[in-house]
Amino acid sequence: MLLVCLFINTHLLYAQSLLGIQVISKGTPDAFTPQRFVPEQPVMAALQQLPAATLPFNPADINIRITERGCVVEIPLGADEQLYGFGMQINSFNQRGLRVRPVTNDSPLGNVGYTHAPVPMYVSNKGYAILINTLRYTTFYCGSNPRRRAIAAADSAGNNTPALSTDALYMSKDQDKGNMIVDIPGARGIEIYIFAGPDMKQAIQRYNLYAGGGVLPPLWGLGIKYRVKADFNQQQVLKMAAYFRDHKIPCDVFGLEPGWQTASYSCSYVWNTKKFPQPEQLAADLRQQHLHVNLWEHAFVNPLSPLYKPLEQRSGDFPVWKGLVPDFADSLTRNIFAAYHDTAIISKGISGFKLDECDNSDLGSADRTWSFPEASTFPSGITGEQMHQVFGNLYFRSFYQLMQQHDQRSYFDIRQLGAFASAYPAVLYSDIYEHDDYIRMIPNSGFCGILWSPEVRESGSVTELVRRTQTAVMSAQTVFNSWYLKNPPWLQYNTARNNADSLLPEATQTEQTIRQLFNFRMQLVPYLYHAFFQYAHNGIPPFRALVVDYPQDANVYNVDNEYMIGESLLAAPLTGTDSVRAVYLPAGDWYDFNTHRKYSGAQTYTIHCGFNQLPIFIKSGTLLPLADPVPYLDAAQPFNITCYAFGPGNATAGLLEDDGETFAYKQGKYNLITLSWKNGHGSMQRRGPLKAGMYKIRKWVPVL
Amino acid sequence: MLLVCLFINTHLLYAQSLLGIQVISKGTPDAFTPQRFVPEQPVMAALQQLPAATLPFNPADINIRITERGCVVEIPLGADEQLYGFGMQINSFNQRGLRVRPVTNDSPLGNVGYTHAPVPMYVSNKGYAILINTLRYTTFYCGSNPRRRAIAAADSAGNNTPALSTDALYMSKDQDKGNMIVDIPGARGIEIYIFAGPDMKQAIQRYNLYAGGGVLPPLWGLGIKYRVKADFNQQQVLKMAAYFRDHKIPCDVFGLEPGWQTASYSCSYVWNTKKFPQPEQLAADLRQQHLHVNLWEHAFVNPLSPLYKPLEQRSGDFPVWKGLVPDFADSLTRNIFAAYHDTAIISKGISGFKLDECDNSDLGSADRTWSFPEASTFPSGITGEQMHQVFGNLYFRSFYQLMQQHDQRSYFDIRQLGAFASAYPAVLYSDIYEHDDYIRMIPNSGFCGILWSPEVRESGSVTELVRRTQTAVMSAQTVFNSWYLKNPPWLQYNTARNNADSLLPEATQTEQTIRQLFNFRMQLVPYLYHAFFQYAHNGIPPFRALVVDYPQDANVYNVDNEYMIGESLLAAPLTGTDSVRAVYLPAGDWYDFNTHRKYSGAQTYTIHCGFNQLPIFIKSGTLLPLADPVPYLDAAQPFNITCYAFGPGNATAGLLEDDGETFAYKQGKYNLITLSWKNGHGSMQRRGPLKAGMYKIRKWVPVL
Incomplete structure (x- = not known):
């Protein structure tokens, strides 16, 4: 099992990638680490189904230095990598070039990295995640501080035009050129978890699955x-x-x-x-x-x-x-x-x-x-x-x-x-x-x-x-x-x-x-319930940044005010008093949730959203099951579902059927319903041991 | 000499107070400390002239705990002690009840304690200062966090009236009841310097004199x-x-x-x-x-x-x-x-x-x-x-x-x-x-x-x-x-x-x-130059809080917008657009610098200050030497001085006479001029090896 490997000589692990998760270790790691308190066993079945991946760097190039002051880890960064993570960061999103200190605090402070939920992990759009297995207050220099090297004189001014404002003075000029430097004062040793991709989403999945899979709420x-x-x-x-x-x-x-x-x-x-x-x-x-x-x-x-x-x-x-x-x-x-x-x-x-x-x-x-x-x-x-x-x-x-x-x-x-x-x-x-x-x-x-x-x-x-x-x-x-x-x-x-x-x-x-x-x-x-099931079962977060789904699209690298919900919905909330906002839609066609108006992606639109609407866009090729509203939720009272098929092609969607409140689903006591829209006709298929109960499919509506 | 004592078994030092400065040590202190870089020898002569003092606590009650995480020092605090210091703090003054982290930073951040000039030292109005001899980032809990003890049930509510705002929720209720807790992560040992009083001012003097005495600018x-x-x-x-x-x-x-x-x-x-x-x-x-x-x-x-x-x-x-x-x-x-x-x-x-x-x-x-x-x-x-x-x-x-x-x-x-x-x-x-x-x-x-x-x-x-x-x-x-x-x-x-x-x-x-x-x-x-000489010679800071001079006056404990200049002047700067401000004047009589109006102290006044005035108050009993304005300063060109005698009694003042630019004063190459106002007549006395040169006394003006 994976857990057994953690304290094995890690040099071995350089050569082999266990389910795409490697652990590198040096010195004497702390007795109390996040890993010590993982509440669940890894979801091995799902981990095994993820594709193999190679990292964009050689793990042997990770340098761990242990001094009297603590551990300093240096990890290669590519010139154009975008980095995300560190837990529920409040006032930063793309962490490349920043110094981040993910420490538990009840409110943000400047832009230190303080958060209600610090996670000493970052995810790269190049398809991997790295977690530093420590509970110590740790600082990450995300390419913000390159080491000293032979500096070409050409780098320097020589023809000095002094700045005339502090903003001009302190504009960061050196960012994005250094490695990741992780400063862990006090540590006498450290373990580093590397979650491979090949894509960003799969790296996140591996992390979630390693921790027992995501949540399925009641x-x-x-x-x-x-x-x-x-x-x-x-x-x-x-x-x-x-x-x-x-x-x-x-x-x-x-x-x-x-x-x-x-x-x-x-x-x-x-x-x-x-x-x-x-x-x-x-x-x-x-x-x-x-x-x-x-x-x-x-x-x-x-x-x-x-x-x-x-x-x-x-x-x-x-x-x-x-x-x-x-x-x-x-x-x-x-x-x-x-x-x-x-x-x-x-x-x-x-x-x-x-x-x-x-x-x-x-x-x-x-x-x-x-x-x-x-x-x-x-x-x-x-x-x-x-x-x-x-x-x-x-x-x-x-x-x-x-x-x-x-x-x-x-x-x-x-x-x-x-x-x-x-x-x-x-x-x-x-x-x-x-x-x-x-x-x-x-x-x-x-x-x-x-x-x-x-x-x-x-x-x-x-x-x-x-x-x-x-x-x-x-x-x-x-x-x-x-x-x-x-x-x-x-x-x-x-x-x-x-x-x-x-x-x-x-x-x-x-x-x-x-x-x-x-x-x-x-x-x-019903759509959300299935999205959470994907989280529990496959580790795919039901709410996630666009960059997770579109890691190659430079236009989304800094989009922190839109996000994906489940497989196919893009949310773009409005704030302030405007009734419009700019929304970037990635490549492909998209449909307005309210008007069913179609948009061609890879563009930014100015979008109107009324009070009685939701600023949601649906990817073409989506089959979206919408329930008739109910005053409360009860697995014993079936949802009446209308299936909307967005776009000209065929589409499928999933629905989870279980008791809605126990962990029986973990023992396979659930049905997976596959809704299919094929050549203008809808059908459903139920697989699983339970009696039908949660859903009644009432209507199929194509949207073109 | 004092410096020799630092690494001696410190238990000895409990019993003896060397010139009112004690060092307590435990474990293996860092190689790099502030003390290592003291640039000057202690000013022994002045230290020896300070009165003996006993501390308000027993140094044996200072607890130093060394764990794998670092050192934690716990120092007794009296219930009504007021604490100050930690270097050039920006947005806090009286530190009692606060958590302070005096760390070098180019700007304040919330109220963390970040500063351009961190000093791991606090001064108590009970007449002592304590310096933690470390260059590590250190946190001081200034009585903010009492340790757990047997808690009387009476302390607790039992009749719960929930707060209805976050401000009400988080109002500090437990402050001022704990000891000083000093958290020095990473340290394997620590030295603690205790500067005795008997008064606050003398504790500060001891610190300054230990470090070589204050500055005398050119x-x-x-x-x-x-x-x-x-x-x-x-x-x-x-x-x-x-x-x-x-x-x-x-x-x-x-x-x-x-x-x-x-x-x-x-x-x-x-x-x-x-x-x-x-x-x-x-x-x-x-x-x-x-x-x-x-x-x-x-x-x-x-x-x-x-x-x-x-x-x-x-x-x-x-x-x-x-x-x-x-x-x-x-x-x-x-x-x-x-x-x-x-x-x-x-x-x-x-x-x-x-x-x-x-x-x-x-x-x-x-x-x-x-x-x-x-x-x-x-x-x-x-x-x-x-x-x-x-x-x-x-x-x-x-x-x-x-x-x-x-x-x-x-x-x-x-x-x-x-x-x-x-x-x-x-x-x-x-x-x-x-x-x-x-x-x-x-x-x-x-x-x-x-x-x-x-x-x-x-x-x-x-x-x-x-x-x-x-x-x-x-x-x-x-x-x-x-x-x-x-x-x-x-x-x-x-x-x-x-x-x-x-x-x-x-x-x-x-x-x-x-x-x-x-x-x-x-x-x-001339007045300032002599005040700085007092700083260099006796360690008395030329600019200091009222509490330093009036440590028993509870009205000044939180006064952070007035200060003493030299022996006898109180400054109360105005801000904003008002032409008036509230000024607290400690016990005794005071005179307005501009109008010579007299105020009885131990009261707060609303003071007017025009553009062409200075919001300064002069203590009764002050002999204030004011020079005729000059376009630049030159020790070779004498100041023309008018001496103002404030108040009904006799008064004296000092003037420093030296070359104005070398360190010769350190070898005694200076004159000290004593100005005296006695029974309505002024006189001057010059002591020292130099020729007269810097001052011409032109006039004596009594102010009643």
Whole structure:
């Protein structure tokens, strides 16, 4: 098996490529690494089906230098390579020529590389990915700093024309000429994982498959999640649920924020019965309305918590908000944490959690120091620095093992993840709120096996609300996070007015727009569900940058505001107040989702998108199954499907049919439906052991 | 001698306090530390005169933990201690409760602690300073993160009222309760210097005296420095010089920017004779007009430079702007660098340099990577990280040794300094430009033996120009940096219009205001010169925070926009467009510099300050010697002094008399003049070996 090879003499590995994944090692690697915490076995079957690949460089040319200061790795870079990755980067996309420090932080800071989800891995458009297997704070110089060499005098000015502004002065002139330099202070040795292609997408697939394959959310995870105001009580929650159902606004998950607990900063994990006198009844009432309940929490254990005593000797030496920091690097600690949640909370009807505050404090603000210092120590021996890079992964892992034990999938919200988290059904979110950043994080998330939800909170205008909603609908998870809003933001986007019940004059019309956009989401669920299955099964990220699919098209190298959804859809969200934007469409023909207008690709268009539309383009040759909208998702209630065949040729599409909520699909308990459009006629073929149930194909519509 | 003690078993040192300076050590300290590069011997005589002091904590309670990750130092903190320092901090002042990472960076980044001048030292208002003797990037948790302890349940909420905004959520609640935690990743051992008081000021004095005492600039260094546009040629420089003299605007130094060299990014250190056909003649012409010449450069050696070959094997492995990074940690490298400058440049009539770009690139911008990576290696063995923390110190040291050899003082501009730089006659400057920050950096600089010049460049209005000029006049060095301005900014503050020769309608009037403010500076020079002598001789910083003089006054703990100048002046610069500001005056009576109006202290006043005034307050009991303004400074031309006696009592003041330009004062070749105001009569007494020359006392004026 692959895992066995990791500590073998790596010189051997230079010569052989095991399923396109090589490990190079030197010195004494750390005991605590991302690889140590990979939660799943590699998906060998899918790895074996990927084509063989040669790397564009000789791995023997990777130089690892170990000094007293740490390890420095130098990896060849081609002159025209484009680099991506490093986790869910917020304000950068194409990393070539940049210095990137992917470190867990609760917000970006300048353009350092800080992120909720640092992954020490980059992907090249030349068809490979490289992961530095470390939890230490590491800096990547992505060709930004060439080494000194014999310099031709011709390189130099000699005829000095001094710059007359700092911008002119500091324009980078030397970029794109150096190798990748990776600086890992403190390391006494290092392992390097190389995931081969031949293409970028396959390199990403290998990484995801090595980590256990991507996520398949429960079907209900693909619906709408609405988080209510933090101080709501049981009655207010139920009233809000009734509003959704009465107004026929689709919703699948209701989230409760800190107020459900007796203490929340730090956490007691105990229901506040003053506000929620009958929590089990609440959960049952909501489930009856087909609403799954998700509870907010963080990992820091308040002295009031029943978990305090059991974890007191199993925590770090620095508290957070006076609460314990459990040593999640120790499986027994995870088990204790999980067992309590299972018995006390989950068994009472709770479907999922929002795991907050696991993304350090804000390293950029001297007075925001609530999280544990990097110098913290833990009983397991992991350092505070390493813990920060893996804290979300390990925190989530407590719950993941419960899901596996109960054979029940879920779809969490989480504020930190790291490397090898592809299999974790948890979606990142953030307190930051720039819409452009929120969009950029969608294509960025796809490089490194993570998912991102550009949640909607307040807005500055109806237009902003609608544009943000469109983005949320076209993402891995559609979340409205109204933790400080009494009314849904479509009734009043302004926080103060919302909480004063001063609703918009156009509230009804705006509600109708949002309903329409949510309905689009529900229509897309069968397509999305299959795209996620491709993620789980083959490692293909359901949301990914255009460059992943078009690595040779230089026009997409810096496109960070469009992305692919599944095999055939291209999303191009709008921001600001404009009703148009520029959209680059790669080679081939494309169709507007709303108007079915056809565009020839390899060009940039100015595209209009109305409020009641989605800025989506469909590749010619696509068979797109769209469902009739439903108010909630239930695998037992069949989707009524209309199949749209875009373009003149034949086309196929897949649909996944399973129970929608267990891991049985991993044992082959699913059907794969192949929809075919051939010579103007549609047909479907079902393969698999299950009874038909999830889909009814109603109509076939050709679009030319 | 003190230096001998450093590597002695430090347990001994617990028991004995050598001149109030203790060193605690554990493990194997780094070979490269700030202490290794202290340029001067301690000023033993002055150290011996400081009073004995006991620390407010037991040094035996300092805990040093060495783990595989590095060193963690924990130092007791009193509940109500106020902490300051960490070098020239830009956007923080009172550091208590903050996390501070004093790392060399060319601009601030959030509130991380990045600075042009990182000093790993803090000063407590309880009367001591602690320096961590490291060049590693170090994080100080200034009581921000208390360790975990048995937590009373009462500490916790139990009655949860959830926050409803992120601000409310993340308000620091736990601050001010922990010890000082110092995180030094990578270190295998550490030395800690403790400078005792008994008061804050004396702790700072001990630090400065240990490092060789403060700076005494040449007399001309206290005048006005004007830097001309980077693309000026020889004629344009001379024309500008004539403007100053014709218009009777005081000036002592002219600075040339990059255009004087044949190559500047990186540097050739060779005159561009196309623009400057006769550089020696230019220097002579300017000197004849009593203008010293200062040349811009940085340390990165262009292949065109005569220094390239000699330094090629003496440099780091990463270039900067294709230029060598000399290994200044090696004294031979410094000697080569210095010798070239001496022969080729200084000997041709150049008085000083502006040492630019030694403050790393911008760690906050992924695409600003021009400087050498932290992973760089150097022949001496110093790491890139350590080099960044000491690069300015070592760069300047090349020149300092020349000054000493030639027995010629100078006053440089520099963009980076670090610990133990108190004796270096070099003043920090910056590309950042927030006026509030510029003011805050003045009191901050005084905690750690550094000087700061809040230079004036362009402005947004005449008011801004005047307020900035007032601040510059009340600082360690008055610099107008017109490197991108064709005309002086007082003729046109706007860059584009300035360079288009479109001067202000009120140019003449504004010029008159600036002339008046410059004249104030010239009037203050005798007072300032003596304040600097106190710095050199006793280690008392000439510019310092109010808390240094009033450590018991809680009202000044957070005052970062007022500061002391010398013994008796309090400066309170104005910013923005207001003509008034709030000024807190500590206990005692104070007098307005302009109106002589009297204020009772321990109160806050709203103060008006006109354009032709200085926002300065004079402590009652002060004898203030003011000179008649002169167009330039020359120790051979006596100052005509009027002595103002503020307040009803007797008063004294000091004046330093020396040659104004050599280090002879260090061998006692100076006079100290004591001015006395006693019972309504003034008198002067001169002690010292020199002939009288610098001062003529003209008048005595009582102010009541």
